[in-house]
Amino acid sequence: MDLNTVWFIIVTILFIGFFFLEGFDYGVGMLLPFLGKDDDERRAIINSIGPVWDGNEVWMITAGGALFASFPNVYATLFSGFYLALVLMLVALILRGVAFEFRGKRESKNWRLLWDWAIFTGSLLPALLWGVAVANLMRGFAIKQDMNYYGGLLPLLNPYALLGGLVFVSLFTMHGANFLTRKVSDAIAERAKRVAFTSWIVATGLTVAFMAWTFFATDILTKPGINGLIPALLAAGSLLVTGWLIRTRKSGWAFITGSLTVVFATIMVFTGLYPRILVSSLDPAWSLTIVNAASSLYTLKVMTIVAAIFVPIVLAYQIWSYWIFRKRVEAKPENLTY
Amino acid sequence: MDPVTLSRLQFAVTTIYHFFLVPLTLGLSILVAIFESRYVATGNETYKRLAKFWGKIFLINFAAGVVTGIVQEFHFGLNWSGYARFMGDIFGAPLAIEALLAFYLESTFIGLWIFGWDKLSKNVHLAAAWLVAIGSNISALWILIANSFMQNPVGYAIENGRAVMTNFFALITNPNLPYQFSHVLAAGITTAGFIVLGFSAWHLLRKNGGDVVFFQKAFRWAAVYALIGIVMVGLVGDAHGKFLARTQPMKICAAEAIWEDEQPADLVLVAGIDQKGEDNTFEIRIPKALSFLLYSNFTGGIKGLQYWQAEDVAKYGPGNYIPSVTLSFWSFRIMVGAGLLMALLAFLALVKPRIKFLDKSQLFLELLLPGMALPYLASTAGWVLTESTRQPWIVYGLQKVQDAVSPNVTTGDVLFSLILFFVLLGALVTVTGWLMYKSGISEPEAEKVIE
Numbered sequence: 001m002d003l004n005t006v007w008f009i010i011v012t013i014l015f016i017g018f019f020f021l022e023g024f025d026y027g028v029g030m031l032l033p034f035l036g037k038d039d040d041e042r043r044a045i046i047n048s049i050g051p052v053w054d055g056n057e058v059w060m061i062t063a064g065g066a067l068f069a070s071f072p073n074v075y076a077t078l079f080s081g082f083y084l085a086l087v088l089m090l091v092a093l094i095l096r097g098v099a100f101e102f103r104g105k106r107e108s109k110n111w112r113l114l115w116d117w118a119i120f121t122g123s124l125l126p127a128l129l130w131g132v133a134v135a136n137l138m139r140g141f142a143i144k145q146d147m148n149y150y151g152g153l154l155p156l157l158n159p160y161a162l163l164g165g166l167v168f169v170s171l172f173t174m175h176g177a178n179f180l181t182r183k184v185s186d187a188i189a190e191r192a193k194r195v196a197f198t199s200w201i202v203a204t205g206l207t208v209a210f211m212a213w214t215f216f217a218t219d220i221l222t223k224p225g226i227n228g229l230i231p232a233l234l235a236a237g238s239l240l241v242t243g244w245l246i247r248t249r250k251s252g253w254a255f256i257t258g259s260l261t262v263v264f265a266t267i268m269v270f271t272g273l274y275p276r277i278l279v280s281s282l283d284p285a286w287s288l289t290i291v292n293a294a295s296s297l298y299t300l301k302v303m304t305i306v307a308a309i310f311v312p313i314v315l316a317y318q319i320w321s322y323w324i325f326r327k328r329v330e331a332k333p334e335n336l337t338y
Numbered sequence: 339m340d341p342v343t344l345s346r347l348q349f350a351v352t353t354i355y356h357f358f359l360v361p362l363t364l365g366l367s368i369l370v371a372i373f374e375s376r377y378v379a380t381g382n383e384t385y386k387r388l389a390k391f392w393g394k395i396f397l398i399n400f401a402a403g404v405v406t407g408i409v410q411e412f413h414f415g416l417n418w419s420g421y422a423r424f425m426g427d428i429f430g431a432p433l434a435i436e437a438l439l440a441f442y443l444e445s446t447f448i449g450l451w452i453f454g455w456d457k458l459s460k461n462v463h464l465a466a467a468w469l470v471a472i473g474s475n476i477s478a479l480w481i482l483i484a485n486s487f488m489q490n491p492v493g494y495a496i497e498n499g500r501a502v503m504t505n506f507f508a509l510i511t512n513p514n515l516p517y518q519f520s521h522v523l524a525a526g527i528t529t530a531g532f533i534v535l536g537f538s539a540w541h542l543l544r545k546n547g548g549d550v551v552f553f554q555k556a557f558r559w560a561a562v563y564a565l566i567g568i569v570m571v572g573l574v575g576d577a578h579g580k581f582l583a584r585t586q587p588m589k590i591c592a593a594e595a596i597w598e599d600e601q602p603a604d605l606v607l608v609a610g611i612d613q614k615g616e617d618n619t620f621e622i623r624i625p626k627a628l629s630f631l632l633y634s635n636f637t638g639g640i641k642g643l644q645y646w647q648a649e650d651v652a653k654y655g656p657g658n659y660i661p662s663v664t665l666s667f668w669s670f671r672i673m674v675g676a677g678l679l680m681a682l683l684a685f686l687a688l689v690k691p692r693i694k695f696l697d698k699s700q701l702f703l704e705l706l707l708p709g710m711a712l713p714y715l716a717s718t719a720g721w722v723l724t725e726s727t728r729q730p731w732i733v734y735g736l737q738k739v740q741d742a743v744s745p746n747v748t749t750g751d752v753l754f755s756l757i758l759f760f761v762l763l764g765a766l767v768t769v770t771g772w773l774m775y776k777s778g779i780s781e782p783e784a785e786k787v788i789e
Contacts, residue, residue: 051449054404058441061411065434068414072426079415079422080744086416087755091762094405098766101401105773148419148746295427296502306435314442321446324457337453 003300004290007070008277010307012270014063019130020262021056025049027176029096029123030169033116035180035191039109042116044331046100048183051325053100055318057093069303073147073293074277081141081149082133085156089129096122127172128165132156134269135164135210139218140279145286147293160213167210170203175262178246178255185328193251200243207239220272228272235264342743344752345417348759350725352409355763357721358714359403359770362533364478364526366396367471369534369563374467378460388556389467391782392534395774397452400474402770404445406763411437417752421732421742427502428494428509429484436480444473475523482519483510488733489724490514490585501736514585517578518724524570525720528680529713531564535687536710537778539703552782561687568681575677576631583632583640586734588650589727591643592661593670594628595621601639603628608671611664616644654735661729669719669726676716683709 028049036042049056068075079086095118103115139160142151177196181189211232215221220228238260245254273279277293280286294300329336339347370393377385411433414422422429447469454463487494493508494501503509538557541548583590590596595609597616605627610619629638643660650659683706690696728734732742 047453051453052446054445054449055442058437058445061408061441062434062437064411064415065430065437067430068422068426069430069434072422072430075415075426075430076419076422076744079412080417080419080746083416083744083747083751084754086412087758090409090412091758093408094762094766097405097408098401098770101397102769102773105398105777146745147423148744150746152748152751295430296497298506299427299431299503302503302506303431303434306431306438310438314438318442318446321450324450325453337455 003297003304004294005275006304007066007294007300008270008274008290010311011063011066011070012267014059014066015270016263016266018056018059018063019266020259021052021059022126023172023175023259023262024179025053025056025176026123026127027172027174028180029119029176030127030173031176031180031192031195032123033120035188035195036116037187039112040331040333040336041188042112043104043336044184044329045180045188046103046119047329047336048180050100050337052318052321054097055321057097066303066307070295070300071277071288071290071293072295074288077143077147077149077278077288077293078133081143081151082136082156084153085129085132089126092122092125092129094122096126124169127169131165131168132161134168135161137278138164138214138220138269138272140281140287142282143278143280143286143288144282147286147288160210160217163206163210163213167203167206170199170206171262171265174199174203174242175255175258178242178251178258181251182255183328185330188331189328193246193249196251196254197243197246200239200246204239204243207236211236218272220268223272226271226274228268228270231264231268231271235261235268238264339749339753341417341747341749341752342740344749344756345743345747346739348417348752348756349413350722351756351760352406352413352763353725354718354721355759355767356403356406356410357717358767359399359406360478361522361526361529361713361717362399363396363403363474364523365528365530365563365567366392366399366526366533367467367474368527369530369559370396371464371467371471373559374464378464384552384555387552387782388559391552392556393451394777395533395537397448398770398773398777400448402766406766409759409763416755417744417747418732418742419744419746421737424500424737424742425733427500428487431503431506432480432484432487432509436477436484440473440477440480442473444470444477447473475526478522478526479519482522483512483515486512486514486518488731489518489728491733491736496736501733513581517574517581521571521574521578521720524567524574525713525717527567528564528571528684529567529717531560531567531684532680532706532710532713533774533778534560535564535684535706539706540779543700543703549782557687558691561684561690564680564684565688568677568684571677572681575674580632586727587641588643588646588659588661589666590632591640591646592663592666592727593723595663595667596628596640596642597644598642599639599645600628600642602626602637603632603640605631609667611667613660613663616660657730657738659730661727666723666727669723673716673719673723676712676719680709680712680716683712 028045032042032045036045099115099118099122103112136156141149141156143149174196177192177199180192181196221232238257242254242257242261245257275290276287277290278288370389373385373389373392376382377389447466450458450466451470454466458466487509490512492512493503493505495504534556538553538560541553542550542557579590595606595611595618597618604623604625606618607622607624609621612619626636628640629636632638632640647660651657686696686702696702730738732739
């Protein structure tokens with residue numbers, strides 16, 4: 001296999017890790033103001049992701065860094081093209097990031113409420129915007145011959161992309177609810193279970209609509225050779241099973257199949273794109289591919305060695321940290337770390 | 339204003355905000371780990387309380403440092419896509435490695451450190467503290483590997499209109515790097531020393547007692563720490579200056595306002611700078627002092643800005659290659675001035691217990707309160723100095739700033755984001771400072787009789 005394809009796969013894996021891990025983080029963040037009825041409950045919800053959210057977010061940063069290192073033209077086109085959307089997302093992530101740390105530093109009720117909503121907005125907006133971005137990647141956007149996109153924000157907020165955004169929001173809400181069901185106790189877990197099912201219904205409805213639209217408006221599922229059809233079917237299958245598992249209160253399994261939905265959906269996007277990464281809607285020849293967007297062979301080699309050594313190490317200690325914090329968080333003041 | 343100027347301004351603003359937070363993270367992470375090491379080694383609970391008390395300030399600062407850092411990572415694509423395309427083959431690698439080696443490490447183990455006090459054994463918890471410190475400092479190392487390339491390109495070739503990496507080993511052993519990294523590391527140690535000194539002084543000044551023993555201990559540790567830091571900053575800075583005189587002479591000339599060739603070279607202590615007329619309107623000089631600083635003799639000569647301008651025109655074609663001398667000259671003086679003051683304060687803090695009148699002096703402790711601002715002043719000035727003297731280049735000799743900007747990002751776009759970042763990050767840094775202040779003046783956790 002050529003190194004360009006290897007790096008396409010590594011980038012795919014990083015995005016899988018990002019959407020799987022940050023998916024439930026965003027979900028938990030979006031559910032925080034609704035599932036936590038008092039301060040202890042909200043602290044318990046935050047602490048369910050407290051020790052790990054920062055490490056989870058690094059998956060996004062590493063995905064960005066890996067894109068820069070392996071496909072610098074993609075990094076350049078994507079980030080400059082989606083400028084305003086990304087700026088908004090950064091603002092959201094800034095607020096969310098400090099909220100976790102700042103919230104507990106004052107006793108005041110308004111102070112904490114402020115940061116609760118910062119966490120909510122800081123989770124909702126990135127989820128929505130990543131959905132919008134991914135949908136635009138799937139359908140392609142007006143990349144010109146010089147590899148730049150000059151269209152600004154508005155064409156990116158088309159109905160198809162907005163639907164993609166809603167799919168992300170609803171899926172991540174379900175994912176977060178499933179996570180909470182396993183990670184907090186008693187009353188909150190009970191509420192999370194109910195939300196999981198409601199959000200499953202919404203997510204399924206939106207996903208069906210989005211996939212139908214995808215079938216007609218893009219070549220993700222239909223292009224000859226490698227395409228996203230099989231992972232799409234697997235994602236659909238796991239989503240359906242998730243609903244049944246939530247209904248029959250097998251919450252651990254529901255979290256696993258819900259995670260598989262996110263994983264397969266991400267694989268669908270990337271296999272559907274391959275060997276392109278950014279599709280030009282103006283002229284197929286202007287698309288950015290794993291060849292014309294890539295770094296030199298030498299850089300790819302260096303990065304492959306680095307990744308081969310360090311990705312397993314990172315995975316090992318991150319998994320270990322999840323193991324350390326495997327217990328449910330109880331909403332009792334004496335057990336809560338602020 | 340055009341997108342180039344605005345993008346530069348935005349990068350400067352966000353970098354300065356970010357670098358307001360970074361040095362303390364670098365230095366305090368190590369100090370907290372040292373305190374915890376003492377606790378594990380001696381079993382003395384006071385050290386655990388010291389680690390926790392200063393750890394709280396560290397965490398507030400760390401959170402803000404992380405989020406301002408995310409902005410930086412995306413900036414190269416957002417506003418500088420020309421740079422990302424031209425330089426990505428080289429620049430992307432250290433950035434990705436930084437994420438892989440450093441960000442994962444610090445962010446995972448910081449979670450374990452905060453939430454792991456009763457879930458991990460003492461030794462494992464201590465290891466977490468050190469891994470956070472190592473992670474933060476490795477992060478500084480890799481971003482400075484990237485930055486060193488921009489200052490002093492090595493191990494590359496130009497192919498099909500872009501720079502490609504030809505020697506990864508050359509990239510990470512850039513001769514500029516040891517100076518830059520140890521300078522930043524030492525600045526971090528100094529910053530942490532002065533923050534701990536300042537808050538300890540605040541507590542020791544209180545009329546109604548408080549935990550005097552606790553803050554005296556903190557004070558003594560911080561005095562040593564700050565002095566080690568500032569001495570290292572000075573030594574490295576001096577060596578770096580000598581190195582730059584050979585590799586980036588334009589930088590030294592701009593920082594010292596040397597327009598014409600001099601031999602031997604005087605040190606221009608203060609000057610009125612006339613950038614257009616390429617001259618100083620007035621000067622206070624110390625004869626031969628610059629020869630001594632740069633070459634350790636009193637005869638060494640230096641070619642002035644006018645010479646390097648002519649040389650660069652011959653090398654790179656017509657254009658203005660002289661950076662803003664006012665900016666670099668004065669930021670250099672602010673940095674060095676603040677550094678000398680810190681060296682004096684740190685030395686006095688160290689000898690304080692041995693000198694009676696100093697030990698009783700309220701004034702000295704009071705001086706350490708505004709003293710907390712000095713490392714910030716110095717780091718900001720230092721950063722302005724090193725980046726402004728790189729102008730007009732984004733990568734020295736390879737790409738100019740004006741060619742690096744995103745062609746598809748409009749003035750309106752950048753104006754919007756600039757104002758947004760300026761206000762938001764400004765508020766963020768303010769709140770961070772306020773929370774650190776609240777945390778710094780709070781009582782440390784009471785001593786527990788039984789653990």
